[in-house]
Amino acid sequence: MTMDIEKARFNMVEQQIRPWDVLDQGVLNLLFKVKREEFVPLAYQGLTFVDMEIPLGHGEVMLSPKLEARILQEVAVKKTDKVLEVGTGSGYMTALLAHEAMHVYSVEIIPEFKMQADQNLKAHGITNATLEIGDAACDWNRQGPYDVIILTGSVPVIPEKFKQNLTTGGRLFVVEGDAPLMEAKLITCVADGVYNTVVLFETCIAPLKNVLQPQRFVF
Template sequence: MVNLEQTRFNMVEQQIRTWNVLNQDILDLLYQVKREEFVPAAYRFMAFVDMEIPLEHGAVMLTPKMEARILQELHIRKTDKILEVGTGTGYMTALLSKLGTHVFSVEIVPELHTMAHINLQTHDITNVTLELGDAARGWPGHGPYDVIVLTASTPVLPEAFQQNLAPGGRLFAIIGEEPVMEATLITCTSPGNYSSTCLFETCTAPFRNALQRESFHF
């Protein structure tokens, strides 16, 4: 019988803490919200592995250390209104819901939208609004937001996301194309003004219908 708590401890100590995720609130949250309960049944054995988990229609569940690092970089406050683009199985949604006041999460794949709804309901998480739709180029509906998280990559970041940040708001996005993409934190320093920081290089699946670079023809 696999000792789940020992495996979870190993994940936190060997993968996540060693990737400079040292915020104790974030680390505690990873023990509180059980990752394996949000992983599709066929991949549950991979719940604590340092790999992306394949989901429906080319989507992926980010690695545990990436999820934790995103949460740490965003410095989420209890009063923050959050937009998540790409609900997936609802795991990141659940983590965000424990840190902010309300999460609006949008998923384009109906099967994942349904799975996330069931997962969040099972865990009695109520400060989340799940929406079905294509938010790869923006989702202004409930903005402005204090925090925006893009859980897949985009070759070009649509301006709509920055424009939907409240003053002081933070946006996490993975920008670029294979083989190198940049995990980027954008902060709204004042209305209409933004600062951008490249956090690290990475690579992950793009959003369906993501904004593409313009190709030039000579």
């Protein structure tokens, strides 16, 4: 059984993740180290390594494996980095980030998810992650500024507060837009109040709960 799981993990990396331009060997190694199946709800264990989002309940999902890996590669977390994750979910991305960062602060709006993620992280011996319950859809600066900020749900427009909470050199990963067309972006603070934005790829993921909606024209 263990061999089957490891074969499935290997296939996930080689057939889904590597072809999606995830070539950073450190990221690929991490996917073998942090066992994804230990963060997937029991009812969906059979889908752990499938190229799809996995339901968590409350209308929320785990992102697809290739998107999780691509995010990790793009934000390039360093051991000196303080990271903010908006949307803890199962805690899997939190665990991946914690292996690379100095400290991860992860905010979850659904208390049930926070409790389960706490258990998952403790089971993995992860001590450099702080989980908090709250609504961080527009801002979360309690421990800021941050070297890396990741929004695990999409936003129609990027809240300025997140950009302002970056250190110089800090990176923000965000998926911006409305379904069905959204863009994944990496925003880097190059100087105080100066930002460089790179469009990485097109995708479509569920929006953050309570995200601020822009004024829309009505005809």
